[in-house]
Amino acid sequence: GVVATISMAKRFNLAAPLLLTLTFLFSSCSMISSSSQASPAGFLQCLTKANISVFEQGEDLFNTQLDKYIRNPKFLANTTGRPLYVVMPANAHHVQIAVRCGSLNGVPLRVRSGGHDYEGLSYRSVGIEGFAMLDMSELRTVVVDNQTSTAWVESGATLGELYYAISKASDLLGFPAGVCLTVGVGGHFSGGGFGTLMRKHGLAVGNVIDAELVDANGTLLNKTTMGDDVFWAIRGGGGGSFGVVLKWQVRLVPVPATVSVFKVSVSNSQGAAVQAVTKWQKVAPALPEELYIRALVQNDMAVFRAVFLGTCDALLPLVMSRSDGIPELNLRRSDCKEMTWIESVAYVNNATVEDLTKRTTSEFDSSNGFKATTDYVRRPIRREVWAKIFNKQLGQPNAQIVLVPYGGRMSNVKEDATPFPHRAGVMYSMQLYNYWPVDSGDESGNAGAVQSKWVRDMYAFMSPYVSSNSKSRGAYFNCRDLDLGPDWGPKYFNSLFGKHLGRGMGVCTRMFMKGLVMGSRFLLPFPCLVYDGN
Numbered sequence: 001g002v003v004a005t006i007s008m009a010k011r012f013n014l015a016a017p018l019l020l021t022l023t024f025l026f027s028s029c030s031m032i033s034s035s036s037q038a039s040p041a042g043f044l045q046c047l048t049k050a051n052i053s054v055f056e057q058g059e060d061l062f063n064t065q066l067d068k069y070i071r072n073p074k075f076l077a078n079t080t081g082r083p084l085y086v087v088m089p090a091n092a093h094h095v096q097i098a099v100r101c102g103s104l105n106g107v108p109l110r111v112r113s114g115g116h117d118y119e120g121l122s123y124r125s126v127g128i129e130g131f132a133m134l135d136m137s138e139l140r141t142v143v144v145d146n147q148t149s150t151a152w153v154e155s156g157a158t159l160g161e162l163y164y165a166i167s168k169a170s171d172l173l174g175f176p177a178g179v180c181l182t183v184g185v186g187g188h189f190s191g192g193g194f195g196t197l198m199r200k201h202g203l204a205v206g207n208v209i210d211a212e213l214v215d216a217n218g219t220l221l222n223k224t225t226m227g228d229d230v231f232w233a234i235r236g237g238g239g240g241s242f243g244v245v246l247k248w249q250v251r252l253v254p255v256p257a258t259v260s261v262f263k264v265s266v267s268n269s270q271g272a273a274v275q276a277v278t279k280w281q282k283v284a285p286a287l288p289e290e291l292y293i294r295a296l297v298q299n300d301m302a303v304f305r306a307v308f309l310g311t312c313d314a315l316l317p318l319v320m321s322r323s324d325g326i327p328e329l330n331l332r333r334s335d336c337k338e339m340t341w342i343e344s345v346a347y348v349n350n351a352t353v354e355d356l357t358k359r360t361t362s363e364f365d366s367s368n369g370f371k372a373t374t375d376y377v378r379r380p381i382r383r384e385v386w387a388k389i390f391n392k393q394l395g396q397p398n399a400q401i402v403l404v405p406y407g408g409r410m411s412n413v414k415e416d417a418t419p420f421p422h423r424a425g426v427m428y429s430m431q432l433y434n435y436w437p438v439d440s441g442d443e444s445g446n447a448g449a450v451q452s453k454w455v456r457d458m459y460a461f462m463s464p465y466v467s468s469n470s471k472s473r474g475a476y477f478n479c480r481d482l483d484l485g486p487d488w489g490p491k492y493f494n495s496l497f498g499k500h501l502g503r504g505m506g507v508c509t510r511m512f513m514k515g516l517v518m519g520s521r522f523l524l525p526f527p528c529l530v531y532d533g534n
């Protein structure tokens with residue numbers, strides 16, 4: 001009992017008083033002793049009795065199913081903690097039974113929807129052995145009701161499947177969530193979810209109006225029965241912490257019949273790209289909220305991609321305005337393309353509308369591992385600093401800096417409306433990203449070391465430019481980065497972490513006390529109890 005308590009406590013990352021309370025609770029908690037007598041065989045039997053599909057380590061199909069949705073291929077290597085079982089629930093009841101089987105037999109669960117977790121924490125563990133993975137990919141129905149402009153979407157659906165289903169029901173409805181089509185609804189909504197409609201319609205979670213959750217007791221709850229605080233917490237408080245979200249009811253948003261897009265590349269000869277990015281950062285967050293212009297810095301170039309809810313005739317003067325636009329882009333009428341909203345969703349992915357429901361990723365995405373981290377920028381970065389940033393990218397052909405403009409609806413939502421706290425005052429988010437081929441033939445075990453180091457060095461370099469006196473350095477939960485170490489709480493959740501006792505950590509604590517969230521039943525990567533990086 002004592003040994004188990006110490007090893008669990010080492011993984012906690014809580015303020016000291018809370019840590020003491022929880023250590024006490026754990027040391028007096030019978031579930032800990034049940035997990036120390038884990039019975040994987042009992043777990044398997046329990047599932048089989050209920051006719052739930054399960055693949056066991058060592059079986060041929062185990063690796064096929066596990067690897068199918070590993071979206072950061074650096075984790076395809078058999079090196080870090082893999083699950084003992086891949087469990088494939090086919091309905092809500094199966095999820096409830098699987099949770100109870102795990103609890104009864106001391107086998108903790110991880111939940112995977114789309115498998116895009118940057119650190120792979122939906123299907124692997126850094127420090128905990130003997131867990132099972134619930135694979136939600138068979139639960140992916142989307143039901144759209146265009147009378148009420150709402151939809152129910154199951155967690156195992158991809159964003160592409162959600163967008164496609166909406167477009168089949170109506171040309172004039174859309175949904176504000178992420179860009180990448182194979183991202184899973186389950187993890188994405190759990191951490192916030194932003195994309196090209198964010199400046200007009202906010203985050204995915206801002207448009208979630210109901211949900212069904214299986215808690216750690218295996219009880220099926222809806223918005224009313226889970227209560228306000230839990231409903232608040234699941235909408236951005238982090239995947240894998242509060243139970244298994246089965247499905248979400250979302251409010252769809254109106255989109256115009258004509259949407260315009262452009263992609264313009266500015267090379268850095270004579271500092272043109274530095275100049276364009278310096279201007280972009282002041283202008284893009286203040287543009288009309290119908291206009292989203294994302295900037296990507298790579299290979300001494302800046303690439304600007306825009307989606308505008310309106311026509312090219314309306315878009316051009318906004319971008320080319322000398323006073324409030326970015327004339328540095330030299331945008332021409334021929335650069336601008338008009339299309340429907342769903343075509344714009346495909347366009348920003350270099351895909352076709354029919355590709356939206358494909359669950360396989362491109363050859364590129366399935367063969368390159370990556371390391372990434374995020375920051376939030378609250379005041380413009382000086383031109384000389386941008387010149388240095390561009391220089392630091394030279395020699396790193398795969399390194400990307402992705403800049404996403406905030407402002408508009410993102411700033412008009414109160415900081416504690418959802419657990420996603422990056423609101424008024426944020427100008428843009430900055431993602432530092434680098435990738436490498438996983439089958440480069442590097443036998444040293446150091447594949448990706450140089451690229452990962454670049455991300456870490458850049459993160460250190462950016463420190464003076466992304467911090468502010470009033471706020472701690474921010475990070476986006478959905479771009480999870482174990483390098484943030486013990487400081488992850490305030491970075492992901494700002495002052496909402498720990499401070500709002502009725503919410504956030506408070507929800508975790510109360511659920512924990514009621515036995516609804518427990519380290520012995522669920523592995524809790526973030527934010528509740530366990531920091532799986534120590």
Ligand SMILES: Cc1cc2nc3c(=O)[nH]c(=O)nc-3n(C[C@H](O)[C@H](O)[C@H](O)COP(=O)(O)OP(=O)(O)OC[C@H]3O[C@@H](n4cnc5c(N)ncnc54)[C@H](O)[C@@H]3O)c2cc1C
Nearest residue numbers: 113114115116117178179180184186187188194239240245
């Ligand atoms: C290529 C790529 C592009 C991306 N683009 C965007 C973007 O445009 N905008 C954006 O906001 N984000 C983006 N992301 C980040 C993405 O939103 C997160 O990685 C998200 O968590 C992925 O969800 P998932 O279901 O695919 O991941 P998973 O790995 O399945 O899950 C992520 C986390 O959520 C938990 N979880 C999964 N399903 C459930 C469930 N049903 N109930 C409870 N917990 C669950 C998991 O246990 C894990 O902790 C991108 C990521 C990648 C890799």
